[in-house]
Amino acid sequence: MILLSVFLAFNFIGFTVGNECPTGWTFNPDTSECYTFSARLFTFDESVQYCNSIGGKSVSISSYSERDALVALTKTNILQPWLGAKRNTTTNKFYNLDGTYFYTLMWTTNEPSVNGDCVTFKGASPSGLQVTQCYQLQPAFCKQTPALCNSAVIGGPNTWSGTFQSPGYPIQYYNNLDCRYLINSPNNTFITVTFYPFLIEEWYDSVDIYEGNSTSYANWIGHSGRGFESSGNMMNVRFKTNYAITDKGWLATWKAKKDMPVITQSGTNGTMTSPNYPNNYDTYDEQVYQISVAYGMQVNLTIDDFRTESKYDYLNIYNSSVQSNNTLVYTLSGTSVAPFNWISPRSYMSMKFVSDGLIQYKGWHAFWSYC
Missing domain, CATH: 3.10.100.10 (Mannose-Binding Protein A, subunit A)
Structure with missing residues (x-):
């Protein structure tokens, strides 16, 4: 081996200097x-x-x-x-x-x-x-190959929310990434995650969401969208990029949600509201309500206040205690619903309120009686 007696001129065209590499690289x-x-x-x-x-x-x-x-x-x-x-x-x-x-x-x-x-x-x-x-x-x-991925295990048995982001956000992520983020939440909860902002190369770079501690297709929930939810207290997020074209990336916010038991009322009259009313409802609510009156009577439902994100947050009304497309009577959404009145054909009915992962409003207030 001999010492170089000539200067090696390096021309790093298009390179960015950062702390991705050890000194001298x-x-x-x-x-x-x-x-x-x-x-x-x-x-x-x-x-x-x-x-x-x-x-x-x-x-x-x-x-x-x-x-x-x-x-x-x-x-x-x-x-x-x-x-x-x-x-x-x-x-x-x-x-x-x-x-x-x-x-x-x-x-x-x-x-x-x-x-x-x-x-x-x-x-x-x-x-x-x-x-x-x-x-x-x-x-x-x-x-x-530098450790560009900020892969991590996120959350835990006592953690209910948090954020994580693509490498380099909000400036620019890298090519050839395969990053994993495993989210854990407390027992008896499920996980919601939303991405905003979300700026990646369309079609070629992707964020995929999986149920549990797996990235198999059988556990796949969804791909690069508004937001997602798991059925249990574990979710796996995978961010993959190809060899060309990058963007600013994304910021993800996750929350643990309690399982919401059915709210049931019976008798002669009562009131029902969206979760937290008159304060804003939460993201990814899915609350079911059931009402029943004496046999041979009907339920007279009146909604006197209603404000939700149009199209994405909604209240379904069913002419049965079973929620299905066959029993669905109305889907109410937006800010022009109230006042609303409906009389059930039977002595029982049900409702389901659903919210997505973005905008929240105060929700709705209803009262019912028999007739």
Whole structure:
């Protein structure tokens, strides 16, 4: 090994400098990898050992976007750095040391030649891979994957709410992410989560929500939307990004909700309200109400105050004690409902109030009697 007597000029076009990488490494936002060159020259085998010794590995090109990043890194270098690739002398085929796919269309002009079994990278035009004798002395070229994901276990047996966010929010998240967030809430609760703001590359970057401690399709709840809820006290959120185009990301707010028992009234008259009335109802309420009067009588229902988020928060009225599409009579929503009056055809009826994960209002107030 000899000390380089020439200056390696690094041209980090399009790079952002942050604390994603250890000191001496440079982060590339297109590949979400950290890169560094050695200040000494090594043989091929020595370069592999050097990269391993500093917590990385020899650079193997895993995509065309990484190839473009390497061109920007090396196009003004005087000496071509080693890549983590070599020839299998039995099959005469080249392969990447890390097991990733070897791109045979990335050779520079008139390559691959028979002048060696190892590979360096030529950044100057025409750029590409170049066959090199393994005993030659070249700079080591190393990379390591930084811990960009802020994956976490969130909540706990005594925690009822919180927030979490995409890496880099509110500035910009990274490419090639696969982040997991496991939310736990107290026993006998379920979990609601809403995303706002929500700015990601459409179709290619995604947030998927799963029931319980799993990311299997059988446990899938939903994908990148207004908000979601679990049926139990555990939810798994997975954020995946591809190799190109990023955005500001998202902020998620989660809450634990108590299971809401059915509210039942019977007799000659009574009153019913949305949860918390006259204060605002909560997100993801799903409260069922049942009313019954003496056999042969009917329920006379009057709503004298009603304010909900139009279309998304609503009160369903059923002509039965069973809530189904077949028994649904009215769906009330918005701010122009009251006054409202309805007489049931039977001596019993039911209602269900549902709210989503965004805007909340004061809700509604109703009174009933028999007739």
